[in-house]
Amino acid sequence: MLEVVQIGIYWAARQVFYALPLLLTLTALLIAMAPLNLFQGYAPAPDIVLASVFFWAIFGPQFLPAWAVFTLGLTQDFATGGPIGFWALIYLLAYGFSLSQRVFFFGRTVRGVWLGFAIVALVTAVVTWIAGSTYFMRWLPIGPILAQAGVSILAFPLVAKAFLFMRGYLTTAREAL
Amino acid sequence: MAWDRKRRRGFDTGPIGFVSRNLLLAFLTVVAFGALVVSRAQDGIFDGVREAVTDAGAPLMEAVAAPAAEFKRWNEGFSSFFSVYEENQRLREENVRLRTNLTELAELQRKTQRYEELLKVRPDEKITFVAARVIADATGPFVRTVLVNAGREQGLAKGQAVIDERGLLGRVITTGNRSARVLLLTDLNSRVPVLIEGSNLKAIMVGDNSGKPVLEYLPLGSRIKAGARIVTTPDGGVFPPGVAVGIVSTSKTPRVDLFTGEARADFVRVLKYTPSVDVDNAGPEPLPGATPSKEGGAPATPGTPGQPAANAPKPPKTTPVAAGMRVRPDA
DSSP: OHHHHHHHHHHHHHHHHHTHHHHHHHHHHHHHTSSOOTTTTSSOOOOHHHHHHHHHHHHOTTTSOHHHHHHHHHHHHHHHTOOTTHHHHHHHHHHHHHHHTHHHHTTOOHHHHHHHHHHHHHHHHHHHHHHHHHHHTSOOOSHHHHHHHHHHHHHHHHHHHHHHHHHHHHHHHHHHO | OHHHHHHHHTTTSHHHHHHHHOHHHHHHHHHHHHHHHHHHHSTTTTHHHHHHHHHHHHHHHHHHHHHHHHHHHHHHHHHHHTTHHHHHHHHHHHHHHHHHHHHHHHHHHHHHHHHHHHHTOOOOOOOEEEEEEEEEEEEOSSOEEEEESOOGGGTOOTTOEEEOSSSEEEEEEEEOSSOEEEEETTSTTOEEEEEETTTTEEEEEEOOSSSSOEEESOOTTOOOOTTOEEEEOOTTSSSOTTOEEEEEOSSSSOBEEESSOSSOOSEEEEEEOOOSSOTTTOOOOOOTTOEEOTTSOSEEOSSSTTSOOTTOOOOOSSOTTTTTOOOOTTO
């Protein structure tokens, strides 16, 4: 009986451990929504979810599977009050695109991966703009979307460093568990 | 064996191969697209779920917002540290000016009260309010909303105006039991009936996700001065009259510099306003001398009572505001 409980605890701990990328991204999403107003609302916050989706699609899709990306997108939809399914769709498309280019990006230098994210962020911004304009049936101003993509590109090295640290821990701890 | 042959022929490469290897991803993409189509086709279908999720997440957001507010205060204190002398001087001067204004205001209030008594003016509806704290700032590239920590339990309802110490901020769009979502004036779904002071022109202030909403449905050929003050009107029965909104911007198209700006306040007030007239069910005002119809509604001018006159003049094609356009609370 004790062994069964032990196995159960280990299993649960393992699941939480491997869900760390999802939990960390969700936490970042919630913190980004805190009413800090650091730049008086003139500079948009970076899209940490997109950076996370790109990073894990390239460096460890097993740690952030499609259902986790769907959860992140849906959480953002509920949290922002936007149309349900919008961000889930956008992030899944970005994840799919990044995943399909995984072989190309894997093993590149930091600058190469950064350039890759810049391309993905800009393509995602354009897709978001087209999808948003189609949904609301009017041309939305593209400026704020591109500004957010720009801030996300600038913030990517910092975000990637944190995730890289976590990835190293996750991959080496696999044997330990 | 067969699988090896397929691989050699290249069946596992290309889009089909990618989808076949990532069936869950493909399935969830279809689900997300389906949800988006459904939410577009049936507006408000997910409102119940959204309210429940927002309510469930509100304590968590509140927990995150508390240290964030402390950090914000610390950050503001630090940035004002170097300008404390100038700030003090400015506040002293402002204090002197405001004292003078206060005396004038008291005098004007007495005068207005006297005139209203003489003219037997019906007093304005009393507006009560609920104070609430902003717990999340969900401002994205095309959604401008904030979450507040008061809901139905505190008497909040859809459509109520939300103000901060500077002026109108937005209106409540969804309410949970203990939380509510406020649509900001800059959101592209925001429509607010406003009055331009001085010229007495009415218009609809339309958000377009930029920092400055546009003034639409202005009467043709109307001229408005840059810097004119803009306040709310009770047209549509959503907003109380006279709430400060902003001033007319100096740009080419008529836009509004909002008093609230892009920065958000920590605390807001939700106004509980009920118009004295039910605007959705009230018929048009009867013309002087006209016989009321049996239905008690439309005024009957030259034709048969209760029926529209065949030769009755058509309403002038001016503007929707002039023609009594109503703003849908859920617009």
